[in-house]
Amino acid sequence: MSIEAIAESSAVSMTDDQIKEFLTEEGVGILAFPDEELPYLVPMSFGFDGSSTLYFIFLLFGSESRKETLATHAEKGRFLVYRAESLHDWQSVSISGRVDSVDDDEWDALRNAMQNAWHPDIFSSASPMRGVEGYHFQIDEWTGIQHGSPTA
Structure with a gap:
């Protein structure tokens, strides 16, 4: 289904203020980096500064982290945050x-x-952990759509 078809189905674009409020309320999303033939996708806890930056903490296990490598080398990434309360209420x-x-x-x-940020409990018992690295995601562009109850 195209974005135009979604818009015709009574879904509406979110305003910048609605997007900011949504990002402030949510704490987990999907981070994507280009990687050879297919994108690399990983669920991530995140924080939002209320303006133009997302923050992540990468917990690093083992001697090498694909996520860390791709974050270091990728020129751009994508991040998707969504909430689906029902078929008729989602952002x-x-x-x-x-x-x-x-x-x-x-x-x-x-x-x-x-x-x-939402933090899964599984990482507290994982080992051996190599370290913790902080990352920021400088937002260049965002788009939001919603159906049902507005977030603002």
């Missing part, structure tokens, strides 16, 4: 931008933004 925001590691002086901003 979806697609974001494109650049992912880079955070500098030492950005960790306070990362911690503040990550207040709403």
Whole structure:
């Protein structure tokens, strides 16, 4: 189904303020990087600074992380956040931008933004963990659509 067909079905575009509110409320989405033939997709907890930046914490296991490698080498990435309460009540925001590691002086901003992030319990018992890296996703563009109850 095309975006035009979705729009004709009573789904509507979200305003920038609705997108910001939605990103502030949600705490998990799907991060995608280009990778050879197929994109690499991974669910990620995230924080939003309320303006133009998403933050992630990568928990690194083993000697090599595909996610870390792709984040370092990809020029752009995509991030998808969605919520589906029912067939008639859902929101979806697609974001494109650049992912880079955070500098030492950005960790306070990362911690503040990550207040709403969802964190699966499985990682607390995983081992051996190599480390923790912080990343920011500078938003270049976003689009949002919704059907049913507006978020703002």
